[in-house]
Amino acid sequence: MNAETSKSDPGREFPRLTNIGLSGILVTFSDELSEPANRAALAFRARLGTESWDGVEETTTSLTSVYIRFDPSHLSHEAIRKSLIALIESEDWFASSLPRKRRLWHIPTVYGGSFGPQLPDAAALAQMSASEAISQISSQRLRVLTIGFAPGQPYLGTLPEAWDIPRQSGLSAQIPACALAVAIRQLVLFTAQTPTGWRHIAQTGFQGFRPETETPFALRPGDEVMFPQVNEEAFANILAGDRSDNGGAVWEYIK
Amino acid sequence: MSGSLIVHQAGPALSVQDFGRPGYMAFGLSQGGAADRLALAEGAALLGQGPELAALEMAGVGGTFEASQDIRIALTGAPMTASVDGQPLVWNATQTVRAGQRISIGAALKGIYGYLHIGGGIATPQQLGSRSHHIVAGIGAPIKPGMNLPIGADPNFERPDQRLPVSDRFSGGTLRVLPSAQTHRFSKAEITRFESTEFIRTPRGNRQGVQLGFDGAPFSTEQQLSILSEIMVTGDIQMIGEGIPFVLLPECQTTGGYPRIGTVVPGDLPLVAQATPGTRLRFRFVTVEAALETSASSAQVQSDLKRAMQPLIRDPREIRDLLSYQLIGGVTAGMELGADDD
Numbered sequence: 001m002n003a004e005t006s007k008s009d010p011g012r013e014f015p016r017l018t019n020i021g022l023s024g025i026l027v028t029f030s031d032e033l034s035e036p037a038n039r040a041a042l043a044f045r046a047r048l049g050t051e052s053w054d055g056v057e058e059t060t061t062s063l064t065s066v067y068i069r070f071d072p073s074h075l076s077h078e079a080i081r082k083s084l085i086a087l088i089e090s091e092d093w094f095a096s097s098l099p100r101k102r103r104l105w106h107i108p109t110v111y112g113g114s115f116g117p118q119l120p121d122a123a124a125l126a127q128m129s130a131s132e133a134i135s136q137i138s139s140q141r142l143r144v145l146t147i148g149f150a151p152g153q154p155y156l157g158t159l160p161e162a163w164d165i166p167r168q169s170g171l172s173a174q175i176p177a178c179a180l181a182v183a184i185r186q187l188v189l190f191t192a193q194t195p196t197g198w199r200h201i202a203q204t205g206f207q208g209f210r211p212e213t214e215t216p217f218a219l220r221p222g223d224e225v226m227f228p229q230v231n232e233e234a235f236a237n238i239l240a241g242d243r244s245d246n247g248g249a250v251w252e253y254i255k
Numbered sequence: 256m257s258g259s260l261i262v263h264q265a266g267p268a269l270s271v272q273d274f275g276r277p278g279y280m281a282f283g284l285s286q287g288g289a290a291d292r293l294a295l296a297e298g299a300a301l302l303g304q305g306p307e308l309a310a311l312e313m314a315g316v317g318g319t320f321e322a323s324q325d326i327r328i329a330l331t332g333a334p335m336t337a338s339v340d341g342q343p344l345v346w347n348a349t350q351t352v353r354a355g356q357r358i359s360i361g362a363a364l365k366g367i368y369g370y371l372h373i374g375g376g377i378a379t380p381q382q383l384g385s386r387s388h389h390i391v392a393g394i395g396a397p398i399k400p401g402m403n404l405p406i407g408a409d410p411n412f413e414r415p416d417q418r419l420p421v422s423d424r425f426s427g428g429t430l431r432v433l434p435s436a437q438t439h440r441f442s443k444a445e446i447t448r449f450e451s452t453e454f455i456r457t458p459r460g461n462r463q464g465v466q467l468g469f470d471g472a473p474f475s476t477e478q479q480l481s482i483l484s485e486i487m488v489t490g491d492i493q494m495i496g497e498g499i500p501f502v503l504l505p506e507c508q509t510t511g512g513y514p515r516i517g518t519v520v521p522g523d524l525p526l527v528a529q530a531t532p533g534t535r536l537r538f539r540f541v542t543v544e545a546a547l548e549t550s551a552s553s554a555q556v557q558s559d560l561k562r563a564m565q566p567l568i569r570d571p572r573e574i575r576d577l578l579s580y581q582l583i584g585g586v587t588a589g590m591e592l593g594a595d596d597d
Contacts, residue, residue, distance in 0.1 A: 021433045021490060021518035022546055033483060060281035060486060062510055067280070067486040073552045077543055148484070148510035151284040151392045192393070209283075211382060211394045217282040 015088050023072050028065040036094040037064035038145050042222045046099035061221050063146050102222045107206045107249040109227040110235045115203035122182050122199040125165040138229040144219050150191050152209030152217045156225055157186040167197035175200045178207055205239050205247020258323035259403040268314035269398035270388035271377050280509050287389040287505050290368045290462055290528040294332030298372030300560035301329040301349050301419055303411045308376025309386040313369045317360025324354045327374035333366030333529055348418035348567045366425030366529035374409030391506045416567035427534040430523040431541045436485050437514035440476040449474055453537055456530040462506040473498025476514045484512045490519040502527045520546045
């Protein structure tokens with residue numbers, strides 16, 4: 001029995017190194033979601049990209065950690081652990097700046113009504129009116145904290161504290177593709193119709209996963225997104241003229 | 256010369272598979288690919304071609320196929336009833352099929368995933384660097400009757416037929432497990448109980464993962480329902496909800512919030528993928544060092560398989576002997592393996 005081999009390095013709680021099976025290692029910056037921990041994960045992964053160590057096959061971030069998959073026949077567990085510790089200690093990752101080449105997206109969004117049937121419930125849980133909820137969410141600049149659950153599907157955050165509302169205990173009816181849903185200070189922009197415990201508050205025409213195209217994944221972790229409000233008529237016009245899966249979205253590089 | 260494989264009849268869970276699409280975890284796409292990766296390697300070794308070529312994965316039951324030209328085939332993975340124009344086909348061996356002949360592949364006799372490999376490979380277009388149908392992600396399309404699957408040129412067409420002795424991986428057993436992201440969240444007592452529990456594969460399962468049943472309390476951690484979502488990898492043993500174990504397979508999600516008690520050593524994963532409902536499985540933690548000692552690189556697997564191959568002798572008594580292991584057990588895989596979403 002050797003489950004203990006996954007324990008943290010002595011003397012330091014975070015960042016924590018954990019073995020993931022035969023060929024993976026996880027660098028965890030926090031057990032709770034926070035902006036600095038997410039930033040640390042994004043910045044650390046970006047640095048690993050520029051370091052490009054032999055034997056590293058893939059890296060990814062989750063909300064507060066970086067996963068590194070490597071080939072143990074070319075890079076030993078001992079060697080990668082040593083390199084990772086050196087890199088961790090080279091910088092205060094919680095204070096580091098975000099990677100460059102990130103983009104700011106503006107995605108036209110219809111809130112409430114049949115396009116967001118659970119907006120009133122969600123607003124009530126956040127203790128505000130539906131119109132307050134719309135103005136708050138549509139004016140927020142949110143970060144793609146991670147992409148997961150389904151290909152190209154972003155988790156965006158973090159919303160103000162009022163939005164620390166729970167998921168529903170049961171799965172709601174099917175939520176449509178390109179819908180926006182809220183829980184635990186985050187938004188999810190769904191890529192496919194699916195049952196979910198998140199509350200459906202709005203609809204976009206933005207498809208995050210486009211497997212038939214040259215850019216199958218529209219968003220990258222670290223990108224930022226705003227969801228400006230449009231009315232139903234404007235939304236219908238956008239959809240009628242859209243052949244790109246962008247739903248009228250535009251982006252610019254973040255300076 | 257290349258041609259096509261005509262699909263006349265197709266079981267409900269037929270798909271083109273190779274080793275999938277590594278490298279897209281950051282975008283939420285799991286690797287996918289063959290459920291039994293060893294079976295893919297075995298087919299490549301038998302036909303003397305690269306393991307990256309795609310084959311037809313058949314879950315539970317096969318179909319009826321016709322080649323547009325003379326081809327070599329190899330059948331690996333879960334043994335299924337198989338014949339060409341009524342003559343039995345040998346599993347884990349290469350054979351030539353003439354243009355116009357019908358290959359009929361029926362239900363699995365043991366295990367779940369059988370593979371039909373073609374000399375030159377199935378040459379459907381690649382998407383994101385792979386031909387694999389990723390059912391959950393919606394990449395690629397299911398195999399339907401009437402389809403013509405393009406096949407690549409077979410430079411080894413004249414090679415004598417080969418067979419490959421294969422050990423039984425269709426009857427469960429004890430799987431080696433390594434620590435993973437949340438192993439430390441389980442108490443020592445829970446880990447010990449986990450290692451001493453006998454699990455059975457339940458009827459619930461697909462290419463995303465399989466649910467295990469067992470007698471006893473659920474396996475949970477103190478913060479079972481409030482752990483921050485974390486990356487997941489194929490082989491992880493995830494305790495869903497109050498603590499119901501699922502072993503994750505190639506189309507698993509890339510992140511998840513329920514804790515993982517450990518992750519199955521990749522070399523032992525075919526035992527889970529091939530376990531039919533009711534198959535008994537046990538787990539034993541090992542060290543990374545111990546697992547590495549017995550884990551071959553994919554190049555090593557390929558050269559080991561190459562060494563193990565033998566000429567296929569067409570003596571009827573010999574063929575009966577080759578087939579004999581298929582007749583033991585005779586468990587037919589259930590048809591629960593659709594793309595239903597867990």
